[in-house]
Amino acid sequence: GILIAARSDARAAESLDEAIWRAQAFADEGADILFIDALRSREEMRAFCKAVPNIPKMANMLEGGGRTPLLPLEELEDMGYKIVAYPLSLLGVSVRAMELALLTL
Known part of the structure; x- marks a missing residue:
């Protein structure tokens, strides 16, 4: 079946309370996965999970520049996260693979 992932950017634009309220509303409407961008601390991350x-x-572990703290997988799992994205790590590897492929042309 189809999974619905719901994202809120309200933490940066409004407040933590607003972002959590929206996440709860998404859940009430049937979202399968929840994501709040730019949580600023472990405490905020725990509050969201609870x-x-x-x-x-x-959790989005934006290496080298995000507002959300970079945490070990074990800690994220203990908090309640089930999905973790490392977007820049994968992008860097992809770019390097493309560079190597172009060198063989």
């Missing part, structure tokens, strides 16, 4: 405990949550 607010909607029965829905898988995603």
Whole structure:
């Protein structure tokens, strides 16, 4: 079936409370995965996980520049996260592979 991933950017634009309220509303409407961007601390990340405990949550570990702290997988899992993205690590590897492929032309 189709999975619905719901994202809120309200933490940066509004407040943590607003972002959590939106995540709860997404869950109430049937979202399968929840993500709040730009959580600023472990405490905020824990608060998000506790607010909607029965829905898988995603953490974005933006290496080298995000507002959300970079945490070990074990700690993220203990908090309640089920999905973790490392977007820049994968991008860097992809770019290097493309460079190597172009060198063979």
